[in-house]
Each structure stands twice: as C-alpha cells, then as structure tokens.
Amino acid sequence: MEALHLQPGACVLDIGAGPGYVSLVLADRVGPDGLVWAVDRSADALAYLERLQHERGVSQIKRIVADATTLDPDRLRPDSALVTMVLHHADDPMGILINVARLLPAAALAVVGEFHPEGQCEVGPPKAERVSPERVRAWCEAAGFVVLSYRRQTQEHYMFTLRRC
Secondary structure (H helix, E strand, O other): OHHHOOOOOOEEEEEOOOOOHHHHHHHHHHOOOOEEEEEEOOHHHHHHHHHHHHHHOOOOEEEEEOOHHHOOOOOOOOOEEEEEOOHHHOOOHHHHHHHHHHHOOOOOEEEEEEEOOOOOOOOOOOHHHOOOHHHHHHHHHHHOEEEEEEEEOOOOEEEEEEEEO
C-alpha cells in the first residue's frame, strides 16, 4: 500500500477485495473524504465486508459485486489501484489488467501482487496455480502499464509497482 502513495481524499480501486481486510486499511489511509471501491465477484465476501464496515463505522468503502474485466469507467474514477492475490484464479487475468488500466488516468499508480511459484506454499494456492512474475510482468506491460519496480515481499509473495502509460 505504501507504493500507492495514498493521501487523504484519494480514490482507490481494490480488485479482488474478498472480505475486505485490505479495503479497511485502504479506507483508513484515504480517510473520511476518500473512497475505496472494493470489487469482488463474491457477494458473500462483500456482505461480510459490509458487516465489518457497520461495526467499525467505516462509510468510505463502496462495495461492488462484479467481474473486474467489465467495470464501467463512467461509474468509477479511481486515482490508483490495488490488484492483489486475484490473478492466479481469474478466468481472464489479462482482461482484468486491461480494464484496470482503462479505469485509471494517465500516470496513475497501481500495485499488482501475487503468490510466488517458488514459495513454500504454506499459504495461498498450490504451486501449479501460481503465476510467475515474468508472466505477470508481460501481462502488465501488454495492458498499458510501465513497471516501476518489482520486489519479493515475503517467501510467498511478490509485487509490481506500475504506472499507467
């Protein structure tokens, strides 16, 4: 999240939000004047996030049950995007990245994180389902992003910091 340089009042897109643990942290970073669009295909996961929001009094998260490949740019205007731990089980990972690039303004930052195939597989998907950093880099570049940095976050995870062309 630090790589996105989020400021109070920012609007950020959280693709593959799941139950929203990261969305809640993002909401704290953008503050009450910011906005987090939490996108996931699972209505149940986002319903759980809704309960957490209610319990914690967090109103700056808007939950969207949708396929990230079809999000409408007229409806969303994010300043940055986080796409983490979702590409490995997406039907169309390249389509997600293309659409995220379409949603972001020129020069906007995005972070893409995934499970590393060389990890111990103690958490996350099995090795056969993990996507190599080389493949994710190629998808990101083909989608219209410039790779600013790559790093291994943990034994299990890696991330790219990107800028939209």
